[in-house]
Amino acid sequence: MARSPSVALVTASSCRNLDEDLAPLEAALLGRGVDVAVVDWDDPAASWSGYGLVVVRSTWDYVDRLEEFLSWVDHVDSVTRIANPAAVLRWNTDKRYLLDLAAAGVPTIPTTVVDPGGEVRCPSTNEVVVKPVVSAGARDTERYASGQRSEAEAHAHRLLDAGRSVLIQPYFEGVDEAGETAVMFVAGELSHGFRKGPILRPGTGFVGGLYREEDIGPRRPSGPEMEVARGALAAVPAAGPRDLLYARADLVPGPGGEPVVLELELTEPSLFHAHAPGSLDRFAAAIERFAAAGHSS
């Protein structure tokens, strides 16, 4: 007998109240007649095979539990359809993917990776950003002035001593005025854009453990921003742009003002539908389509 292609929107118990997209999305799907449930990824009582499509949303606490999270992804992938695809989630949860984008010719923020046991060398001339390779919401991410090289290195060592690999990047100060441009795609098509204000204050030192306040407003991506964002999407291994239910490219101005990728969010991006009329419905419609396409019994 045919079973309805029900959808799970996946969050985490500590993140439900932080995810402002979740309740409106659930309501939009219900409004379309989609059988939808909001489920914590680590809920032991969840029966993932009972859903036709499992959509990763605000699973932001995986940062401290990446292997457990990826095992969950593999489990769900073995019993039903997960979005984004499992291979994409595995690739995208480690910011080393920035190196792959750069190697594919996508304009990307210059990034150095240091693994535990490796040597930390911060450029002495620029402001730098130190962040873990696995992070979200700017957690454990700090900006250091050129005179704070020893503080920057101490931050990196603190992460490395905890067994975490580290990214070191120049601070791209264009973000201070322009902010970031987020380009949001649904199934490979542009859905909407928004602006995110600068987050890192100079010289505050290691903060740790916090999700930072975000200052969001509407923004229409420029032609050059669209080109870079599309290039980033096309460079994703193991999935074509249309196979990505959702994707968000975060761009900042490079030294000459040209857009470069700071982040390509294919795992758990906030979508800020409230700033883009029509975007919630576009996403709900795509979820319904993906659920129907994966429904074979």
Ligand SMILES: Nc1ncnc2c1ncn2[C@@H]1O[C@H](COP(=O)(O)OP(=O)(O)O)[C@@H](O)[C@H]1O
């Ligand atoms: N190299 C950088 N130059 C300028 N700003 C940065 C840089 N790296 C991070 N930031 C700031 O820190 C925030 C969080 O960093 P990001 O790389 O987007 O990781 P995540 O959002 O996954 O925590 C960004 O939104 C941006 O404001």
Ligand SMILES: [Mg+2]
């Ligand atoms: Mg970000």
